Amino acid sequence: MFKYVIFDLDDTLLDFSRGEREGVQKILKEHGIKDIDHGFQIYLSINKHVWEQIEAGKPSQKLVDTRFESTFNKLGIKVDGKKIERQYRNILNHNFYTLNGAEKLLQDLKKQNLTLLVGTNGIKHTQIDRLNGSGLDKYFDHYFISGDIGFNKPDKRFFVPIFKAYPDLSKGNTIMIGDSMKSDILGSRSAGLKNIWFNPKYAANNFDFKPTFEVHNYREIEEILKDN
Template identity: 50%
Template sequence: MKKYAIIDLDDTLLDFTRGENEGVTQLLRENGITDVQRGLATYVQINRNIWHQIELGADRKPLLDRRFTQAFGALGVTVDGLALEKQYKSMLDHNYYTLPGAAAFLANLKRAGVTVIAGTNGTKSIQLNRLRGSHLTTYFDNVFISEDVGFDKPDKRFFTPIFAQYPTMSAANTVMIGDSLHSDILGATNAHLDSIWFNPRHVAGSADYRPTHEVDSFTALEQLLLA
């Protein structure tokens, strides 16, 4: 059994995609986009590229502040991108959706004596508010957020304050769990930790990323962690 579990939040425990789709859909409709599916696909691709740049070390604020300008521009509509970014962040603050079974999974880890740590990329105020609103805060011993840490996964420096807080952590007793091959699995590799790829959507893997394990449910994840 692992002593420490560092767990990603978005699309690992919190249903970020559901809240994202609802928020972006509302913004698209409010600004005259009738082909919502095309609009969503356009935003998702631009946002994915932006977060890839952030994970490579780019300054997050200017990139995030112009993502809606870029997305709506690609759809042929001029908007106040900064105003939409503020509106969208307010929506995210109230995205309390969790993946089915997440709370029970965390409760079982806690009951078994595992030290559960959140390790997430994102904006500090939004992530903390979503944790509180989803009633998952109580399950975590600590929460580490990239905006606060100063580095995003997969940068190994994201894990530096975690290791400092928990000096008995080691490759043998600690595992990183997440849905993202790039940020979570590569991040674990860079930090010399075992990793578990949480892949309930059965996304195709890549030879560029080598998780220690792959699971598609909280049941399988719990069995693996507590074995």
């Protein structure tokens, strides 16, 4: 039987993609970019590379401070990348969008007396502000955030504080739920934990490992947790 459930946040419970799209597009418009879709695709490509480096263990703040400067360089505009990053961070802090059904899922799991934990990559104050603003904060007993821990998933050292905070937490009574095969599923595997890949878009698994479970909606998550 599961006792602990560790949740990723972005695109697992919180609708990060929607907030990201709105925030970046707003910044592009403010700097006179006409082809917003083209500019956004450039940003996504650069940001993907930035996060690949962060997940490989490189310093996060130094890297995220480069993503807007690099984006606008490709668009032929010189900007203060750090200043724009601060502006974007403020926008993200107020991204309170949740995925449809996320709160009901958490309500139902709490009724099962499960201990719900946050285990997410990101900057601490941003993630906490978004949890509080979305109203999902009340369902969680503890937050574990890479910006506070000092290590990003999939590094197994990300999970060390979780094991320390809950000495009885084990692979037999704990499961990680997340949308990213690389950070959530590989990370939980490296820590010896079972996992659920939340895959509502039916993305292909291009990795040489598999999740413990794969689901496409919240109802399937509830079924797994009821059966185990």
